[in-house]
Amino acid sequence: MYICLTVNGKPVNVTVHPGRRLVDVLRMDLGLTGTKIGCEQGECGACTVLLDGRAVNSCLVLMSQVEGREVLTIEGLTDDGELHALQQAFVDTGAVQCGFCSPGFLMSAYALLSRNPHPSRDEIVEAVTGNLCRCTGYRKIFQAIERVAGCVAARTEEQ
């Protein structure tokens, strides 16, 4: 099946089996390996990408569903080598440890901030419930997102 879609702002045409998963095409055919695979079940969020602006688990999206649609992956978050504010905040706050979950969290956070630029702590927690992290205890991830959202809550609680 011949499928046209937009990936990170560029038109992409691929000939694939319609039953293939978006995550595999991104990783294997397009070389966009920033999107990770952790469970293939929609449980871990490591494969989160934006589909027409909404965060989805790309392990559950089939190629037949993406014709004509817009996909944004972690590679598309960087603008001409410039880190997105969220990426910078993740680095600065220490929200990254092993990093395997980071692309997924960043995409979920990006989706959240695009529809709600000033979320509360609860809204942030809610927005990333679909993303698992085994290293950080989530705390610094919340703080990183808050920092970008300009929340008062970006106060340093720990010290």
Place this chain on the structure above:
Amino acid sequence: MKDFKVVGKKVRRVDALGKVTGQARYAADLADPHMLYGAVLRASLSHARVVSIDVSQAVSFPGVEAVLTAADVPGRNRFGTMIPNQRVLADDKVRFRGDGLAVVAARSAREAARALSGIRVQLEPLSAVFSPEEAMKRGAPGIHGKSNIFVHHKVRKGRIADGFRRADVILRRTYTTALIEHAYLEPEAVMARPDGEGGVLVEGCVQNMYTTRRGLSTVLRLPLAKIRVVQTTVGGSFGGKDEVMTVLAARAAMLALRTGRPVQMVNSREESFHESYKRHPYVMEYRIGAKKNGRLTALEVRMVANAGAYATTTPFVVWRSVVQCAGPYVVPHVKADAYGVYTNTVYTGAMRGFGSPQGNFGIELLMDELAGELGMDPLDLRILNGIRTGSRTATGQKLDQPVAFIETLERSARSINWKRRREELDGQPRNARRRKGIGMAASYRGCALGAEGTDAAGAVVSVQTDGSVIVWSGIAEVGQGYYTVIAQITAEVLGVNLADVTVLPYDTAIMSDSGPSVASRSTMLGGTATRRAAGRVRRKMLAEARLILRTKAKSMDLERGWVVSSGGQRRMRIRDLAAACFERGVALFEFGWYKGPDIHWDEQRGRGSPYFTYVYGTNMAEVEVDQETGEVRVLQFVSAHDVGRVVNPQGVLGQIYGGVAMGLGYGLLEEVEEREGRLVTENFDEYLIPTSLDMPQMKAVMVENPDRHGPYGAKSVGEPTTEIAAPAVVNAICHATGQRVRDLPANLERVLLGKKLVRT
């Protein structure tokens, strides 16, 4: 002490950029246009004799390049540290359902998977045992040899009978812990490439390169020098990417050497659950004696660990449990025995804590129950019996380094307002649906390997002609932030910016065998080795600077990119000095090696000084329990740790928060369920780990207590942070409900069921 420029300062991780941009290369991200995909056929029975494996059909399946079984193993099909009884592929028998029988390499993952159905296997079922209790019985089917009990370690101190005779109160209790999974977000993956000269290059998320290389050498019958293991970015390990990675690497390497092509093996989450080792479930029986005033007089412990199908690190895990069995308390008379037992279930091995999460759960619940029995506040009981500088541990070791245990107790108590809060909560209406409780747990932990093995590590520091610096270390970055720590140490010693230091990936071709990246030993051992290597380079640079500047001044320093004189005067840029050294034929390339102090353990008598130094910690938790549903919410959490010295505050905080999260999972949620050796939980839909919704308010308290052995006084933090969260939370639940939960996890049913049980 001199002011530090980089050590102890808030810095960014040196490896964060690739991780937030998606550029970091994890093992499954590697690709080669000519690579083949590996797939594994695993056992369908828990215990069986392998009668035959016929691959003749499978080899002619489309896309298939090779199908291998144990018969194709070029060397010896056994590996492992103490008791090498693990196989790359099952030969005589199948011992658990995760055992591999055959591997396939094919041109696509789909073709590889399809070919598995073409392999004909004949197994003859044997009777199987699934619990240590059955496995220890006389006449139980032997899994390796006759007896399934393959480890016994003990501790003896004083005379146990005397201790109990002196006791006013004696308590007997049994506690159990659950089988849990590391659940690193990145499933195991590896790529093996033939090097064209008969050797092999393995790249993957390997935690312990040298262990894996040793395994491969035996299995492939190749000299160590012919095997190169390079680490890719590791998506979490927590002790878990050791033996299982040797299995993956060996299979991929066999296929690569056979086909002459690169072979990639990537586990799915389900395969990871089935194949990878877990944390040992324990059954722990205690008898404790105390005077009326709370002084402990005697402790008797018996621990049984389910090791599953293979030995792996069980001897060491069990040893740590028994050595630390009395917790951070002074007990004059101790008798402890711990056993490791084979069963036909998934094997168990190293996981963050390494035998301490189990033992700490037991002793810390016991201390709370004893406090209840004596009518004492649990905090007071711990302060009364807590170890102090000069105390003797259960193994008879005199603690000659400053012990900051009481400080961790007092500082966490202050932080959570223990006494006041406890009283307030005691006053809650008895029959309220939601009740709050506050609980605590404490620990001490031997740093590094101790008597488990040789504790030594190396590092190379090399200053380039432009003043930038490369560091190689023999210890791995597995997400814990170790590379940042050694970059900081290097920058501190050489007076350069952190940004000028690059830590290159862990590679067996470069570094001498530095042992495993385990036991929270990275900073102490690897950090000191790095400091030494950098120190050597620094001395050379200063000597050369004196010649160039024609001065004899002893007190020159390297600071912020400059060679400075004692008056703080800038004399020469480090960059220019590095270039001059090159022109003058002076190599700024040095190796540093650090071997930890000697320790002593008398296995016969069950006593000695098993570790050269210790860290201390206290956790306190406040929870709310819904007595109708059994639901537990953790409201606030304080985690206080003696870390020696903080090298990277952000890193330490990350370890604490992450460690607490993992400990809460252990306490409240996690359990790998098996029925008759068949895994029921095999992905995150059934196996629940804490999510963003489960996190309490957390407060981290770092107690600085510099140790003479670590770099700048730093000790360890990776494991201590996760080993006492579970008992703290369970003690808090018991405070809330007035009912004891003695088994992990304290999930809905257990918390509810606790209501029905009569208090004994």
